[in-house]
Amino acid sequence: MAYTNIKKSSDYFNTKLYTGNGGTQSITGVDFQPDLTWIKDRTVGFDHVLQDLVRGTTKIINSNQNYAEFTNADSITSFNSDGFTTGSYVATNQNTTPYVAWNWKANGAGVANTDGSISSTVSANTTSGFSILTRTGTGSNGTIGHGLGVAPKVIINKDLSSTAWWGVYHESLGNTNAIYLNTTNATDASVQYWNNTSPTSTVFSVGTNSISNASGKNYVSYCFAEKQGFSKFGSYTGNGSTDGTFVYTGFKPAFVINKIYSGTTSNWNIFDNKRDGFNDQNKQLYADLANTEASGGKIDLLSNGFKLRSSSSEVNGSGYGYIYMAFAEQPLVGDNPATAR
Numbered sequence: 001m002a003y004t005n006i007k008k009s010s011d012y013f014n015t016k017l018y019t020g021n022g023g024t025q026s027i028t029g030v031d032f033q034p035d036l037t038w039i040k041d042r043t044v045g046f047d048h049v050l051q052d053l054v055r056g057t058t059k060i061i062n063s064n065q066n067y068a069e070f071t072n073a074d075s076i077t078s079f080n081s082d083g084f085t086t087g088s089y090v091a092t093n094q095n096t097t098p099y100v101a102w103n104w105k106a107n108g109a110g111v112a113n114t115d116g117s118i119s120s121t122v123s124a125n126t127t128s129g130f131s132i133l134t135r136t137g138t139g140s141n142g143t144i145g146h147g148l149g150v151a152p153k154v155i156i157n158k159d160l161s162s163t164a165w166w167g168v169y170h171e172s173l174g175n176t177n178a179i180y181l182n183t184t185n186a187t188d189a190s191v192q193y194w195n196n197t198s199p200t201s202t203v204f205s206v207g208t209n210s211i212s213n214a215s216g217k218n219y220v221s222y223c224f225a226e227k228q229g230f231s232k233f234g235s236y237t238g239n240g241s242t243d244g245t246f247v248y249t250g251f252k253p254a255f256v257i258n259k260i261y262s263g264t265t266s267n268w269n270i271f272d273n274k275r276d277g278f279n280d281q282n283k284q285l286y287a288d289l290a291n292t293e294a295s296g297g298k299i300d301l302l303s304n305g306f307k308l309r310s311s312s313s314e315v316n317g318s319g320y321g322y323i324y325m326a327f328a329e330q331p332l333v334g335d336n337p338a339t340a341r
Contacts, residue, residue, distance in 0.1 A: 005127075006230045009328040012105045012128035013230075015254060015274040016083065022095030023088055030083040035106035035123055036132060036222065037076060037084055038063070039091070040285055042098045042275065042293045046091040051076045054110040054123050054132045055220055061158050063181050063268075063287045069160035069218075100275055100285070102255060106132045115145030116203040118213075122147040129225035134160075139215030141195045143203040151199040152223040153233040154325055156181060159211065160218040167211035169194055169204070170323045172235035173261060178211065179323070182288050184265040199223075229331030233324070235261075240318025244308025247324065253301045254329035257287060263320035264313050271299050271306075273329050280309040301329075 006012060010031050018027050020041075036052040048063040057078055058071050074087030084101075086092040092099065110123035110132065118138055124131035124147030131147045137159075146152055155169040166181035173179060178193040179186070193212050197205035204223070206213040213219075226233055232249040239245050252273075259268045268287035275283045281296030298310040306326065308316035315322070 006227065006328075006331060009230055009251070009254065009331060012125065012130070013254065013327045014103050015272045016101045016103060017274050018099055018101065020093040020095055020097040020099060022093065024077075024085065025093055026080065026085045027083040027101065028080075030101075030103050032103075032105045033079050033081050034084060034103035035079065035108065035125075036104040036130075037079070038102045039076075039086075040100055040270075041091065041094070042100060042283075042285070044090075044094065044097055045290045045292050046094075047290050048287065049075060049089075049091045052132050052220070052222075053079050053106070053108060054121060054134055055160070061160065061220070063166065064290050066163050066165050066182055068162050068164075069158075069220075100272065102272070104128075104130050106130055110134070113145035113147055115147075116143035118142040118144045118206070120144050120146075124148055126150075127227075129227040129231060131223045133221050133223065135219050135221075137206075137213040137215055137217045137219060139208060139213060141205070141207050142213065143205050144221070145203050146199070146221075146223045148201070148223060148225045150201050150225045152204065152225045154224040155199070155204055156222040156224075157212055158220050159214065160220055162210075162214070162217060165211055167193060167209075169199075170235075171198070171233065172323050175205075178209075179259065179261060181268060184267055184288060186265055187261050224325065230328045232326045235321060235323050238308065238313070238316040238318055238320045238322060240311050240316065242309055242311055244310065244316040246302075246305060246307045247326075248305040249326045249328075250304060250331075251326075251328035252303050252330045253306050253326045255327045256299065256301070256306055256324060257326075258315060258322050258324040260313065260315075260317065261321050261323055263317060266314045269298070269315055271301070273301055303330075
């Protein structure tokens, strides 16, 4: 695991709640200029909206859809020093609608990277272990520079040019498997996704599968390396009980996304510390669905990890395997005190 001197997690990841006004609105209180913002309404059922500074403002992809990238001039129009500005697009700013925005800090609009055999444009934050990169596929086995200086454990990849599923690499699933962000599907095994090769400190590998490397197609990849006290990416086995599995992260989570990968199929579940903010009523959204927010009762966010509070196969089926990503509210390292809830 890579070490970090992050003392304030919200300098690099932060969840922001806001209410739409149906016009132009500047959303502040993020505490940094975000380079990736992921927005979901909470009560209506609009698609998820992901926008980043490397692709440019007004460019949208949807985690719950297989759509190609599209432009909406009334979505996020600028990334600002303390947040972002959105126009009147209903999925980001419908009047009186409550929204959640999850925000990550990379390193601005990106620079050319030639570490791999396939050139890329990379915005990398080596402190927090997060990078955004864009590239053009070749249709042949290749490598791509990610800029992190340590090997990423999670890579979330989308073909921007075509109607195509999202492909996710997760270290816990291995380098011959992909899982799809926009579906309930279990893992799919093929050496053609990541060329049967794990990421290194400089590059990750792609094969010939169209989800990761079709010739002439444009792609975006969000790469995450683990940083002690700030981020944790791993797996756990469910126990089928309301006194569920405890997952140690080494920090108090601000955000957890998990997905079953063995035994059955189910949704990607998103929890955070802002939408309800108390255990065990942390409300649930689904990365692969436009559905509105679901009631709590499934997870406790604790001072040093998270504990499942449901026997549902969605999050804690007996003997089923799950992957997760978690980001910190408060690091449990150095001189940062632990705070229990």
